[in-house]
Amino acid sequence: MIPWLDPHSTEFPPISEAVDDPNGLLAAGGxxxxxRLITxxxxxIFPWFNPGEPILWWSPDPRCTLKPEKIHISRSLRKAIRKTTFDITFDRAFDEVIQACAAPRAYSExxxxSPEMQQAYKDLHTQGFAHSVELWQDGELCGGLYGIAMGRLFxxxxxxxxRTNASKIAFTCFSRQLAKWGYALIDCQIENEHLTSLGAENIPRQRFQQYLNEYLAEQPDHSWHFDIDIDDVV
Known part of the structure; x- marks a missing residue:
């Protein structure tokens, strides 16, 4: 049985107590x-649950991660970046990005x-922790991503x-920017084909914990502005 969180405390059980099946499930509730999210x-630890379920908290082992400077740009993606006219911005349309991420996909309705999850990350955005990346073409938001920045970790x-390749181009440009800012790691949580095609790989949870211990306390000095020439991305 996994523990239920104390509603009056933001503490979590040690991540070593996460179960193996399903991989990484640590606690419920809260x-x-x-x-609580910052903790x-x-x-x-991150939340992941379906609407109608209790909040579930996870810390899988292994952990899917990517070093920003190790982003893999395939020949086809490199060609797409060079041929596509686009603009990259940060934090210009956070609400639109998270709503687009929440929209049903072609493979699943x-x-x-959920709306509750969206509001939670909007609150973190207001507090300066959550950030969005936007890719624009002809003034239209065509792709992007969002997440949490803490220390030198994203x-x-x-x-x-x-549009085709929009999220890959946005992620690639963002990785280049994070590398320039000196970020150590992007947490991708759980491995999938899309992420591994960009260079993400699994590392042991203990190694991921070492990154947290080493880089969370560092405070990078930068503004959230994309300042890399597109030619330098590829």
Whole structure:
């Protein structure tokens, strides 16, 4: 049995107590308050649950991650970046990005990014923790992603595309920017084909914890503005 969180405390069980099946399930209950979410991410824990379920908290082993400087750009993606006219912005349309990420996908009508979850990350955005990346073409928002920045770590949450390769281009440009800012790691949470095609790989949870211990306390000095020439991305 997994423990239920104390509604009056933001503490979590040690991540070593997460179960193996399903991989990484640690606890249930609590809320999505900014204080609890910040505590969770700082411990290597994230919420993931379907609408109608209790809030579930996870810390899988292994953990899917990507070093920003190790972003893999395939020949086809490199060609797409060079041929596509687009603009990259940060935090210009956070609400639109998270709503787009929550929209049903072609392969599923379900979404785990409920209105409650959306509001929680909007609150974190207001407090300066959550950030969005937008890719624009002809003034239209065509792709992007959002997540949490703490120290020199970025915890990715979700991405979306409305045109071919839009999310991959946005993620690639963002990775280049994070590398320039000196970020150590992007947390991708759980491995999937889309992420591995961009260079993400699994590392042991203990190694991920070492990144948290080493880089969370560092405070990078930068504004959230994309300042890399597109030619330098590829």
């Amino acid at each position: 809320d999505l308050s900014p204080a 969770a991410y700082s411990r290597g 379900d979404t785990w990014i 915890f990715g949450e979700s991405m979306f595309s409305r």
